[in-house]
Amino acid sequence: MTLPLIVVLEGNSIALPLPRPAHPHEWRVYPETSPDEVVSRLREAEVAVINKAKLTAGVLAQLPALRMISVSATGTDNVDLAACRERGIVVTNVAGYADESVTEHALALIFALRRNLIGYVADVRAGLWAAAPSFSLSHRPVRDIAGETLAIIGRGALGEALARRAAALGMKILYAERKGAAQARPGYTPFEDALARADIVSLHCPLDASTRGLIGEAELARMKPDAILINTARGAIVDEAALASALKTGLLAGAATDVLSEEPPRSPNPLLAADIPNLIITPHMAWTSQGALQRLVEATIRHVDAFLDGAPLNRVA
Known part of the structure; x- marks a missing residue:
């Protein structure tokens, strides 16, 4: 059985390491990802874990394997939600953590x-x-x-x-x-x-x-x-x-x-x-208390597990 590939594009954007999902999977973490690296790194991914990386309609059109985007933030203005709905890509965010x-x-x-x-x-x-x-x-x-x-x-x-x-x-x-x-x-x-x-x-x-x-x-x-x-x-x-x-x-x-x-x-x-x-x-750090970061990483991966188990949580698309 082929395991779902989960790709983390911005591992260094949160000052705590992401826990691994409980669901069987293949796992790739990139510390940072430039805009011109997004497509190549997500080309085979079923699940993308992002923070501020931009996933536009043009980018999404080049990612036929992508089924889910777990945004490790509350705001989702960096993701084209309409394009995700058209392509059947589930998008989740983390509300209330900060x-x-x-x-x-x-x-x-x-x-x-x-x-x-x-x-x-x-x-x-x-x-x-x-x-x-x-x-x-x-x-x-x-x-x-x-x-x-x-x-x-x-x-x-x-x-x-x-x-x-x-x-x-x-x-x-x-x-x-x-x-x-x-x-x-x-x-x-x-x-x-x-x-x-x-x-x-x-x-x-x-x-x-x-x-x-x-x-x-x-x-x-x-x-x-x-x-x-x-x-x-x-x-x-x-x-x-x-x-x-x-x-x-x-x-x-x-x-x-x-x-x-x-x-x-x-x-x-x-x-x-x-x-x-x-x-x-201040340099966009209002959200970075230790308690908020812990809640954020736990919820981000909980949403991935829920999707892979067939019951997505906190969907925004």
Whole structure:
């Protein structure tokens, strides 16, 4: 009997080794895979395990043996799901594994901006505290988050997890309705109103055709000038040039993002300019707590086993 070939394209993308499936199989792991290596490495595979590798319709058309894609992430914008459905390829993702990790990171970014932590750390290192005339250095504005209004865009598991934690800290929660919706559903605030009322806007929606460029010049202008924007979702949800301009001109008080439109940022990105104030960028690591990684690798392989046993779990296609 020929054993199903399982190919892992990005073994190094997760800081924990993937366990082997229990179902009999042949196993190949590649630490990294460039775009031009994807087809040759998956040509004989029945199951592909990926993280951020792109599987477009053109790539999938060259993989007649492929029956299943296990995405070791929640987002699946790197896979052409419509093409998978047409070809009968099962696609699974891992939902909920990083609820704690991502929402704690979002809160850390909120605290860092509202307490002006990055600026004060730089001041101390530059000797400003040592030269201060008083015991305290307090020239940068600091705000409490208790009582502030948090608008959450994306009411999935991550959005609701953030809402629970933020409410416990005394914040007021708004869930933004979809942009352009004719009317707001119960429990939601019209998109434009949510932006205008928020002290903090946090993005937790997937990247698709409806959310690409969702936050642009007009949306940033609608926000309060003392508001901040947090993005732990996908970089392309935000018009990065518009955000850079809003921060430099004082249209927005601050922003923090764990994601960029190109990762890693090989090409010039307006948010990486040295003269942008009140901006924190972390390198897409909000999801990487030890607990989240353990849940991720276990679920990724559990989905492979379930598929090979004829009962797929957590299908998105």
